[in-house]
Amino acid sequence: MxxxxxxxxxxxxxxxxxxxxxxxxxNGKYIDEVTGNNxxxxxxxxDHCDKDVFQKDLEEVFSVRRSTMSGIILRMEQKGFLVRxxxxxDARLKKLVLTEKGGEIHALMETNLxxxxxxxxxxxxxxxxxxxxxxxxxxxxxxF
Numbered sequence: 001m002x003x004x005x006x007x008x009x010x011x012x013x014x015x016x017x018x019x020x021x022x023x024x025x026x027n028g029k030y031i032d033e034v035t036g037n038n039x040x041x042x043x044x045x046x047d048h049c050d051k052d053v054f055q056k057d058l059e060e061v062f063s064v065r066r067s068t069m070s071g072i073i074l075r076m077e078q079k080g081f082l083v084r085x086x087x088x089x090d091a092r093l094k095k096l097v098l099t100e101k102g103g104e105i106h107a108l109m110e111t112n113l114x115x116x117x118x119x120x121x122x123x124x125x126x127x128x129x130x131x132x133x134x135x136x137x138x139x140x141x142x143x144f
Contacts, residue, residue, distance in 0.1 A: 011139075014120070021116035022109065033079055037062075037072055039109055042081060045098045046106040052087060052095040063144075081105065 019036045034042070044061060045053055059069045073096065076082050081102040084094035098106065121129055 018116055018120060021119055022112045034081075034105055034109070038076055038079075038081060039105075039113075041072065041076065042098065042102050042106050042109070043113070045082065045096060046103065049098070054093060054095055058096070063140075076102075 022036075022039065040062065041058060044058065055066075055069055055073060058064075058073075059066055062069070064072075073082070073084075077084065080099055082096050082098050085097050087093045087095055121132065124132065
């Protein structure tokens with residue numbers, strides 16, 4: 001008899017539900033144009049605003065190919081969430097910087113993200129939460 005549990009499917013379901021939780025907020029209309037990928041990139045840029053962040057950094061952090069990240073960044077520029085700014089030490093490099101609009105969206109989403117994470121972990125003991133924190137890291141390590 002085949003095991004009906006599929007870890008990959010469960011991860012996908014959790015991902016979909018989490019995105020829905022973050023997106024269903026009182027400010028939802030303002031952030032409707034923000035995709036899940038956009039939200040995580042905006043969050044990353046906001047959390048690392050004290051240093052230069054380049055496309056290559058995002059490719060590594062989010063484990064996506066160059067062409068995929070290039071398209072995401074282009075659309076985020078078109079939506080006014082970020083800009084590419086040349087750096088002094090290398091004319092070929094352009095760091096990614098949040099715009100005022102991107103910063104406003106980050107502030108709105110930060111509250112929603114925290115609430116969604118609390119909901120996701122609701123009912124788990126502290127020990128279960130600690131284990132829950134380890135498993136995704138192990139899965140990522142196994143895949144790479």
